[in-house]
Amino acid sequence: MSEASVLYDVPGPRARRRDRALTAIFTVVFLAIIAYFAYALYKRGIFDDRWSVLTDPPKSQTAADVWGSLFRGIKATLSAAAVAAPAALAIGIVLSIFRRGLRYRVGRASMVVVTELARGLPVLLLMFFARFVLGWEPFWSVVFGLVVYNAAVNAEIVRAGLAALPKGQREAGLSIGLSTMRTTLIVELPQAIRVMLPALVSQLVVLLKDSSLGYIVSYEELLRIMKTNRDFFGDRYMIPLFVVGAGIYITINILVSRLAIYIERRMRTSRHVARTPSGTPPLPEGGAEARRYTANTGYGTGGTPGP
């Protein structure tokens, strides 16, 4: 490695020779494995005319039909996310403010219970609940599941951001005569959201990924459309369709993850973020408790999404 590492000494001539040899060996091994897989796939006829489903599909369909349906799928996936994400953020902020500001213990405790419940349940169970108990449309069932879970996680993220701010921010707000609520709303909240922006954006990836659960509650999103196409054209055409669909999913998610990493990097050098006395931005990595709450968003591991 070029930079200094906690695990190894700076390599000397012998270590460098050994690393070079191992690098060569593993490169050859990996290339051999890839070549073997490619050959095995070729043997099974993966590279035959089945890819025509993307350019000149059978059953008197046109390529425009196939691609049009895939784009409808993307639109459905993104529209569920576009409805759910702002709602989850808004509710999450409200929850975190209540949890911080409520004067009575019962009120605060009930906020804790609500967020813990929503975080501890599988998103699919929430979607099934909306679909089969409340009898909602598939679209709204998907949105319901996404909103309930992500609102709870966003509430934790914002709360961690509020807790990580330097105490002086709150004291300053109170000392110029703002009420506690206004201090939170005008002084603390904007800074907390700014600090936690990478975590909130990578939570967006989690939300996008979970929207594919719509497949199971028969919402016509990208994955479901892939399956419909496969059922129509036959199993032979599964692989080209899957390659395209998976490519779309992964590309969108990697782009959003990159955005989170970019924001995180920029924030480290920004002068417009509240800093702790040691001069670093109050990122939650230092606080062990905040770390646990944001671990699911993968925050601190490069602003990338969680499971």
Place this chain on the structure above:
Amino acid sequence: METFIEEFGLIWGGFLATVSLATVSGILALVWGTVLAAFRVSPIGPLRTFGTVYVEIVRNTPLTLMFFFWVFVVPSLGFVPDLGFQPAVIALSLYTSSFVCEALRSGVNSVGIGQAEAARSIGLGFGQTLTQVVLPQAWRTSIPPLISVLIALVKNTSVAAGFAYAEMVAISKRLTNLHPTDALFIFFGIGMMYLLITIPLGILAARIERRVAFAR
């Protein structure tokens, strides 16, 4: 409420199915994730590249897509796993391992470089530095996020409901079809059983965290 008690045999079966799926894929994910983490911090370029590409792709893949791959795509390549448990374990452990890897790696990266320098300067060798100084500290930082990953795994087993594995969420759907009037209670009960696993794990994480907390 009565339905819930009457059908408890079925629900208990689903609970055990969820727990066994989570346990098996959790162990596999921990093993494979540790291997990946070792790849990602190794000095050998190709291993690092493999680890990075794997984690980057898998972490940005929806779990449903991963299940879809093992249930519909792999069979069309000619490799047919049994339906139900087998593809669920494969999909869940491959998916979760990327998050295990990142939790471990961020633990290693969180150890200050001065620690290793100090260890070397008092004459500890590579193995001693690793086992006496670096790993104990990295491990402590990694445990809380690792438990979060395992909690997420427990909840993620529910995706198997969409791919022919009769775990708790699949059971809840079957029971609501059988007893539409008691749907609310059934969902409430099943939800409680999930919380029975996830909330104690969360409390455990918080406890371990307080215990292993140390100043840097």
